[in-house]
Amino acid sequence: MRLLAGAGMLGSSRAASPFATRGVVLLPEDLTLKDWPDRVKQAGLTTVALHHGRSVFEVIKFVTSDPGRAFLDRSGELGIDVEYELHAMNELLPRWLFEQDQSLFRVNEKGERTPDWNLCVHSARALEVIAENAVAIARLLRPTTGRYFYWGDDGKPGCRCATCRELSDSEQALVVENRVAKALRRHDPRARLAHLAYSGTLSAPRRVKPEPNVFLEYAPIARRYDIPYSDQMEGKDGLGNLEANLRAFPAASAQVLEYWLDVSRFSRWRRPAVKLPWNRDVFLADVRAYAERGIRHVTSFACYIDEDYFKRYGEPGAISEYGAGLRQTL
Numbered sequence: 001m002r003l004l005a006g007a008g009m010l011g012s013s014r015a016a017s018p019f020a021t022r023g024v025v026l027l028p029e030d031l032t033l034k035d036w037p038d039r040v041k042q043a044g045l046t047t048v049a050l051h052h053g054r055s056v057f058e059v060i061k062f063v064t065s066d067p068g069r070a071f072l073d074r075s076g077e078l079g080i081d082v083e084y085e086l087h088a089m090n091e092l093l094p095r096w097l098f099e100q101d102q103s104l105f106r107v108n109e110k111g112e113r114t115p116d117w118n119l120c121v122h123s124a125r126a127l128e129v130i131a132e133n134a135v136a137i138a139r140l141l142r143p144t145t146g147r148y149f150y151w152g153d154d155g156k157p158g159c160r161c162a163t164c165r166e167l168s169d170s171e172q173a174l175v176v177e178n179r180v181a182k183a184l185r186r187h188d189p190r191a192r193l194a195h196l197a198y199s200g201t202l203s204a205p206r207r208v209k210p211e212p213n214v215f216l217e218y219a220p221i222a223r224r225y226d227i228p229y230s231d232q233m234e235g236k237d238g239l240g241n242l243e244a245n246l247r248a249f250p251a252a253s254a255q256v257l258e259y260w261l262d263v264s265r266f267s268r269w270r271r272p273a274v275k276l277p278w279n280r281d282v283f284l285a286d287v288r289a290y291a292e293r294g295i296r297h298v299t300s301f302a303c304y305i306d307e308d309y310f311k312r313y314g315e316p317g318a319i320s321e322y323g324a325g326l327r328q329t330l
């Protein structure tokens with residue numbers, strides 16, 4: 001119901017845009033810039049997603065704090081949707097379970113079971129624990145859109161046991177997501193879950209098919225930002241990967257998670273932040289390339305655009321140009 005109300009409130013600007021979701025992904029500490037929700041509204045954006053550094057608990061701690069409640073309240077008043085984009089595997093499958101049952105965890109390239117990253121997706125018990133904990137986190141971090149984002153460990157490999165080895169890391173991720181998506185649907189009937197195509201899971205899955213409530217989320221972190229993405233069909237994180245993924249997932253629900261506004265990426269994830277190297281022409285060409293492929297949901301990380309960033313560099317005009325570019329009819 002909230003989504004329908006939001007669409008009405010945004011009126012004709014939303015109707016004219018080819019993109020139903022126009023979002024930014026922020027860290028809790030970026031909200032030291034207290035008027036982020038108002039900036040999002042002014043830019044004609046629809047959605048803020050909260051992300052984190054090391055732990056999901058950073059986000060839980062924030063939304064239960066006074067500044068976090070103020071952020072959620074103001075976003076609600078403005079009709080801005082709030083979501084949570086989380087590298088959650090460490091919380092979904094706690095590492096201390098390794099002492100109880102090693103078979104839950106992955107086998108590395110040397111053939112050793114290790115609790116370092118991710119899981120063994122052929123462990124029924126691992127999937128069960130993950131599904132239960134996903135629902136537990138969903139009770140604490142409930143998106144206004146019904147769209148959930150529980151990702152694997154950031155850029156880390158999957159299982160190389162004799163059975164898992166048959167599946168790519170994308171397919172292993174999808175096995176987990178299919179299971180979590182079913183569990184979430186029992187908790188929240190409109191729940192949909194992202195399959196993150198990123199780094200080791202950027203290639204399209206073939207041997208595993210997505211559940212109907214699993215949607216593609218495509219994040220080409222290693223692409224170039226000095227030339228349009230349409231000139232990067234091949235090569236590192238090339239656009240061809242999106243096209244392959246769109247043969248496995250519906251385009252209508254697919255979301256692009258971009259880095260155009262991501263000061264943290266351009267700063268190589270180290271403070272102090274650099275000034276955002278915003279390239280409006282590249283951004284607009286990219287928007288066209290995505291729209292031509294049927295994409296209707298676009299977000300960008302905008303991490304490190306916080307109070308300190310404004311003090312150093314002033315108002316980044318990129319936020320309003322980003323919103324305007326996503327609103328224009330192509």
Ligand SMILES: [Zn+2]
Nearest residue numbers: 120159161164
């Ligand atoms: Zn395995």
